[in-house]
Structure formats: C-alpha cells, structure tokens
Amino acid sequence: QVQLQESGPGLVKPSETLSLTCTVSGGSISGYYWSWIRQPPGKGLEWIGYVHFSGSTKYHPSLEGRVTISAHMSTNQFSLKLSSVTAADTAVYYCTRHYNWGTYPLDSWGQGALVTVSS
C-alpha cells in the first residue's frame, strides 16, 4: 500500500518561501496525479494544486503566481514551493495521491506537516 510522508521546515518567516517535499513509498509516482491540500488551524480543507508524474501542473487560481509543484521521478518524490508567504499561509499541509479512475479522488494522504509563518 502506498504511503506518503511530508517533510520540510515547520517555521517560515513572512515573505519567504515555504518548501515541502512528499516522499512516496510502497509505489511509484509514475502514472498518477499528486496534489497538495492545506488546512489552516481549526478550519476546512483547501486544494492547492496538482502535478502529473509527466510534469504537467494545475494550481488554485488564488495561489497562481506564488505556487510551484514539481514531480521528481528519480527520487519518487514531489514537492511544493509557496513564495511570499504570510500568516494566512499557516496550515497543515497534506500531500495526496489521486486514484486513477472516476473523479480521480484523493485516495492516499500523508500524515500532514504543520507549517507556521511567523517572524
């Protein structure tokens, strides 16, 4: 069964770039779409964007221009970069996999990584 694990700094200063990596084990990133989802403390879920193993991407319009999601076949990882962060970007960030059928639902989730934006 595929497992996902987020890693990266838990504290980022305002105006800097948030960087997270998702390591995929128990399966290959090949053949799938991969998304990042975030959840501000005590709030609901927000889709950030996805990357296809081929490298194609799609981002939430509200984050376009600040977000980059990349796939790294050689290391079986994918990553998230969010620039010019503010306190509003403080959240638990989840990496997820899309199941390859139907609505391409998010069938596998990482445990989540809390990122706090603060000076």
Place this chain on the structure above:
Amino acid sequence: IVMTQSPLSLPVTPGEPASISCRSSQSLLKSDGYNYLDWYIQKPGQSPQLLIFLGSNRASGVPDRFSVSGSGTDFTLKISRVEAEDVGVYYCMHALQDPRTFGQGTKVEIK
C-alpha cells in the same frame, strides 16, 4: 463552485441513522451520467480519508452503512446506523473541474 454543507455540527446516537446535506452552486452531473462528487472523513487527530467517490461509490474498506443519495446540486450522505468509530468531520468535495473545492465540513459527534 461553492459547496455548502449542513448541518455544521451533528450530535448522533449510536445505532441511530444520520444524514449530512451537501449542495453545490452548479450541477455536478456530467453527460456520462455520473455525479462528480466525493466525500471524505477526517477522524480526530488523523488525516482525511476517502469515503465515497464518483457520487456513490464506497472506497475500499468503507462499510455499507454509508450511502449517498441525490444528483445534480443536492446530495445527502447517510449513515444507516451510526457507530462510535464514525465520529469526525465529514467533507464533500466536487470533482467537476479545477479548482476542486470542499464544503465547510460537518462535525459528527456522539451525544
């Protein structure tokens, strides 16, 4: 697309049924006859997990006490007999187009 859930809080009694409503600002019914709607549950202290996809298909391992009715813009997630392990926050999410958006979440807790 705006997804609206109700209620936002749902106290339930074990063994009794429970229902959660999810409405979308535009129809999620595509020409293939499927509703492009998924449901997730976030159990306390855990990551969300897939519950139902493509309208009414239960994910692997999801018991048949969970079902979804409705089509187009109005959907209802039903739990036929609530069990203690069903507590958590339930989210609907449309998959009609990008960006995918979630409902606000419905917190189900035992009375």
